[in-house]
Amino acid sequence: xxxxxxxxxxxxxxxxxxxxxxxxxxxxxxxxxxxxxxxxxxxxxxxxxxxxxxxxxxxxxxxxxxxxxxxx
Numbered sequence: 001x002x003x004x005x006x007x008x009x010x011x012x013x014x015x016x017x018x019x020x021x022x023x024x025x026x027x028x029x030x031x032x033x034x035x036x037x038x039x040x041x042x043x044x045x046x047x048x049x050x051x052x053x054x055x056x057x058x059x060x061x062x063x064x065x066x067x068x069x070x071x072x
Contacts, residue, residue, distance in 0.1 A: 006065035
C-alpha cells in the first residue's frame with residue numbers, strides 16, 4: 001500500500017448491496033466495495049489514490065490524514 005493510505009477506512013458488510021463496503025470519511029465520496037473484506041480494502045486503496053490525484057489536478061485541497069478517530 002502506498003503512503004496515501006494513512007486515512008481512516010471503515011469497512012462493513014452491506015446486506016442491501018451484498019458486498020463489503022470500504023468508506024474513507026476524511027475524503028468525501030471516497031468509497032469502494034468488494035465481494036470480500038480484502039477485495040474491498042484493495043479497491044479502496046486504488047480509489048484513495050485516484051481521489052487524491054483528481055483533487056490535485058482540479059486544484060482542490062487534499063485533507064491531511066487525521067489518523068485514528070477519537071470518539072468523545
